[in-house]
Amino acid sequence: MRLNLTAVSSPSPIHCQLEKMIATHVSKPKKVDKKKRRCLAIIKADYNVTESETPTIFLAILNAGLCNGLTEETLLAKATAHGKVSQVLMLASKSYCFLKCASIADAESIFLAMHNVSTIGQHGAVCYLSYVTGIPQLEAVENDWNKPLPKGLILLTDFITEEEESALLKAIGNDSRSNEGNMKNRRVKHFGYEFVYGSNNVDSTKPLECRIPTACDFLWPRFRQAAAENDLQGLDWTQPDQLTVNEYEPGHGIPPHVDTHSAFLDPILSLSLESDVVMEFRRGSECTPLLLLRRSLLVMSGEARFDWMHGIRPRHLDWLPTATVSLTMEPRRKRTSLTFRRLRRGPCHCQFPTLCDTHQSTAPKLLMDTLAKQARYTSYTLAKSFRLFTQL
Ligand SMILES: O=C(O)CCC(=O)C(=O)O
Numbered sequence: 001m002r003l004n005l006t007a008v009s010s011p012s013p014i015h016c017q018l019e020k021m022i023a024t025h026v027s028k029p030k031k032v033d034k035k036k037r038r039c040l041a042i043i044k045a046d047y048n049v050t051e052s053e054t055p056t057i058f059l060a061i062l063n064a065g066l067c068n069g070l071t072e073e074t075l076l077a078k079a080t081a082h083g084k085v086s087q088v089l090m091l092a093s094k095s096y097c098f099l100k101c102a103s104i105a106d107a108e109s110i111f112l113a114m115h116n117v118s119t120i121g122q123h124g125a126v127c128y129l130s131y132v133t134g135i136p137q138l139e140a141v142e143n144d145w146n147k148p149l150p151k152g153l154i155l156l157t158d159f160i161t162e163e164e165e166s167a168l169l170k171a172i173g174n175d176s177r178s179n180e181g182n183m184k185n186r187r188v189k190h191f192g193y194e195f196v197y198g199s200n201n202v203d204s205t206k207p208l209e210c211r212i213p214t215a216c217d218f219l220w221p222r223f224r225q226a227a228a229e230n231d232l233q234g235l236d237w238t239q240p241d242q243l244t245v246n247e248y249e250p251g252h253g254i255p256p257h258v259d260t261h262s263a264f265l266d267p268i269l270s271l272s273l274e275s276d277v278v279m280e281f282r283r284g285s286e287c288t289p290l291l292l293l294r295r296s297l298l299v300m301s302g303e304a305r306f307d308w309m310h311g312i313r314p315r316h317l318d319w320l321p322t323a324t325v326s327l328t329m330e331p332r333r334k335r336t337s338l339t340f341r342r343l344r345r346g347p348c349h350c351q352f353p354t355l356c357d358t359h360q361s362t363a364p365k366l367l368m369d370t371l372a373k374q375a376r377y378t379s380y381t382l383a384k385s386f387r388l389f390t391q392l
């Protein structure tokens with residue numbers, strides 16, 4: 001809503017103060033026009049997207065984007081308060097972004113409410129909006145979702161049925177023997193051996209009384225059957241002896257990490273229960289997302305297990321590509337994952353020294369902290385707000 005300040009003839013001190021506050025944010029029409037023209041020229045050069053004189057369902061936010069710290073969550077919180085949004089397009093290293101609205105009326109209402117009003121620009125500056133003729137096509141956008149998966153990363157979908165999922169959740173939930181803990185951003189339970197987060201390792205001399213629940217036994221032949229069906233017999237499918245259960249509420253996540261090389265063998269298996277989530281795989285500045293579907297089994301082997309970190313951003317929404325264009329928003333729901341591993345009893349002999357605690361001769365915890373810190377400075381396509389925690 002715009003305030004008509006000129007209507008007041010002799011301004012009161014409060015009015016003056018208000019005017020001063022607003023004047024620091026809202027730009028004068030001439031300045032707005034100049035800035036808009038400059039930004040529109042950049043968008044035209046980058047993606048051949050042009051301004052529309054008349055309202056359309058497409059809005060460009062001209063001076064706020066990932067590159068100056070705007071996140072999808074912030075943008076959506078502002079925009080959806082005024083109209084329905086069907087797609088958001090945030091672009092890596094760009095100071096602009098796009099909204100596709102559900103209707104022209106929604107676009108008009110968002111435009112009126114946000115243009116030269118919403119302080120979502122850098123350092124609280126107001127943003128400028130423009131109707132545009134379309135938004136860049138996904139194919140034309142450098143997008144993480146088009147990248148190939150790390151080698152050795154396999155997702156076996158519909159790995160268990162809904163009935164099996166319910167039975168597993170019941171058995172895990174009812175198992176009062178488990179070794180439980182509350183992490184900063186999730187709840188964990190351990191079976192077989194405890195994973196000690198302080199040292200990022202297990203004590204192989206101290207097996208827990210609570211072994212992996214027998215409700216999981218149907219999985220062992222299923223692993224071998226899946227291996228045969230998917231040409232994965234080259235991997236070691238011996239029965240796991242360690243299980244970590246992670247329970248994530250919406251907004252929860254797990255920081256980028258590699259499961260300690262010297263603690264566990266190859267592969268690492270993770271079964272997703274209750275809901276989907278986007279997991280990110282990172283190696284240096286590379287970052288590849290993967291949608292872990294509910295009831296799927298994630299197999300991290302070889303390069304994907306040893307040379308890439310994996311993590312889940314602590315957020316309430318995930319962004320997924322649609323069949324047509326751009327990204328769609330998926331609110332997070334509670335997710336439980338069962339990560340099955342086999343203990344390694346000796347040093348790691350992998351070919352991937354970068355993240356290997358055996359090769360690096362650095363304590364696993366220290367190595368992980370250093371890598372997590374480094375990861376903070378690499379670029380993300382979808383958001384820059386992933387908080388990193390030094391504790392897994
Ligand atoms: O939640 C998941 O699927 C992965 C959990 C994980 O990476 C871990 O516990 O090390």
Ligand SMILES: [Fe+2]
Pocket residue numbers: 257258259310
């Ligand atoms: Fe992990």
